[in-house]
Amino acid sequence: MAVSATGQVFQFGGFTLDLGKGTLSRADQPAFLRPKAYALLTHLACHIGRVVPKSELMDTVWPGVFVTEDSLTQSVREIRKVLGEERVRTVSKRGYMLVPETEAVPESGAQPIVAVLRFRNDGADPANQEIVDGFAEDIINGLARFGTVTVLARNSSFSFASHSPAEWPAIRSRIGADYLVEGSVRRQAERIIAAVSLIDAANSAQLWGDRYQAEAAGLFAIQQDIVEQIVGRLVVKVSNAGLTRASRRPVTSLASYELVLRGVALMRDPAQSDLKAAAALFEAAISKDPSYGLAHTYLALSHVLNSEFGPTSSSVLAKARDLAERGIALSPDQATAHRIQSLVRLSMRDHPAAEHHLRIALELNPGDAECIEQMGHLLTMRGRPLEALSWLARAIRIDPLNPHWYQYDRSLALYMLGEYRPAAEALELATRPTPWIRTRLAACYAQLGNMEAATRQAALINAGGFDFSPVDYATTVVPFENAVDADHLVNGVLLALGRRR
Structure with missing residues (x-):
């Protein structure tokens, strides 16, 4: 594999690697590497942030020549001596990664x-x-659009009820809230009557309160x-720009x-056992109001989700993509519309x-925990699992009582880093181990060399009468961009099943 990156310039840890000039420098002072170490650094830089397998590095730096891993290890040692030990990361049983300048979360x-x-x-x-x-x-989503406050996600804040003032002092220590928003809503036909208060969590003192009423069109x-x-x-000063951009067609x-809302409630069920009913609710909402963008958006999501993470046909994904696009066209300033289109495109491997x-x-909504987690x-x-962990950690801080999938996604990033x-500990938190969770657990234990635990998890994958193929799941369902990550x-999984390719 030849590296064709003439003209590219990479910067990391204060160093500049200019492939056009063939130089490595720091603060305009040259840094020297022997040719093989330089070639190795070049390939790592072209794949910065990705775990590059040892076999790929050896084929690239020593093409057509038989060398042992000692040659690779010596070149890595030379690079670390120049760049610093922390810049090139060893990933157990996989290879090496040039650590990127991670994006600020x-x-x-x-x-x-x-x-x-x-x-x-x-x-x-x-x-x-x-x-x-x-x-x-909707109030949570509106607050999250402001960079001047941090709003905790629904999963954590809805664990506490507005009608339990005795619990308020404990909320501060449990989820770290400084202020609480509590209230009540009464529905009378097409009218909503709401009372809302802002509470100082430290002393349960009310800082503000008001009462509102509106017909459907004035709800937002x-x-x-x-x-x-x-x-x-x-805060001292409020910018109305966030609210203006967040305005929605009523x-x-x-x-x-x-x-x-009823359809979304069904999809939030961890079992996701009634997706057809959820889709029917979204279709009914569209029938009543064809211009309601989020109805199209969530209908797209219902087509993509699968209760056991099985494959989704290309025709279903194409339909979901078109629905999500319609949702964006009707509600272009809704973060949810773009987030779900992102999920659809990921399922399509775009x-x-x-x-x-x-x-x-x-x-559109920089403080939304679901966008950050996704x-x-x-x-x-x-x-890019190392960057991923920073985003996932931020999502968990915003949603300390986070839903199950936060830990599942975190476990996969950890797995990819070796x-x-x-990774196994995160998956063990599952209260309802599904076949795909047991598949990942089996792979973790197999990589750890704990074949007893791996075999036990593998044996349980279809214990509930499922017809689930762990190999097909790992091969075709998880939408990795790079074949080496899927491998x-x-x-x-194959190791856990006692099989070879």
Whole structure:
């Protein structure tokens, strides 16, 4: 494999590698490597942030020549002597990685941390709970658009109820919230009546409170006003730009909004056992309001999701892509629309498009935990697991009581870095071990050399009567961009199954 990178310039750790000039320098002072070490660094730089297998490095630097791994080890040692030990990372049983200058992940710093508690349903009908939860979640999304506050994600903040003031002091220590938003919603036909308060978590003192009412078309306007009132009391100056950009075309009926919320609730079920019912709800919402962008967006998501992470046909993915595109056309300023289009494109293995849409989502809502977490997963799929872990750690800080998939995605990034033990520990947290989770666990234990545990997990993959192929899953379902990353997972699975390629 020849390296054809003339004209490329790489910068890392204060060093500049200019492939056009054939030089390595630091602060304009030359740094010297022998030819083989320089060729090795060149190939690592061309794949910076990716784990490059030893066999690939040896074929590149010593083409057509038989050498032992000692030659590779000596060249790596020479590079480390010049660049520093931490710049070239050894990944157990895989190869080496030139550590990139990682992208800065948005951090909260000294910003106030806000938790929006689950609102009370003050109506007589318990079936309106999805409307109540959706109203509060829209406030979370509105707050997350501001760089001046950190808002905790729904999964963590909804663990506490607005009607339990006795719990408020404990929330600060449990999830780190400085301020709480609590309230209640009553639905009367097409009218919403809401009461909202801002609470200082340190002393349970109310800092602000107000009462609102609106018909369906005015629902989002009062949500925006609530967000502005909250942010305005937590920071010195509020920029309305975030609210203006976040404005959405209102739904024409509360019924359409409710149908979407009910469908989303079904998809949030960890078992995801009723995706057809969720899709039917989104289709009904579109029938009532064809201009409701998020209904199209979530219908696209329902087509992509599979309860046991099985393969999705190209025709279904194409339909999901078109639906997601329609959702973006109708709601271009909704981060969720771009985030789900990113997931669809990732399933189609269109990795550049997936990253493009996800970065738009993050521009629209930089504090959204689901967008941040999904960026971690996407970077793992693109062969950049070290960067992925930074994004995943940030998502977990925003959502300390995070949903199960945060740890599953973190475990895969760890696996790709050869950190098999913490990868297995993350998967062991699963309360409902599915066939694909057991497949990954078996691969982790096999890579650790714990064949007893690997064999036990492999034997349980189809114990529940499933017809699941762990090899097909590792080979075709997980959307890796690079074949070498897919091979790494496949090799672990085959090892656990006692099979060879």
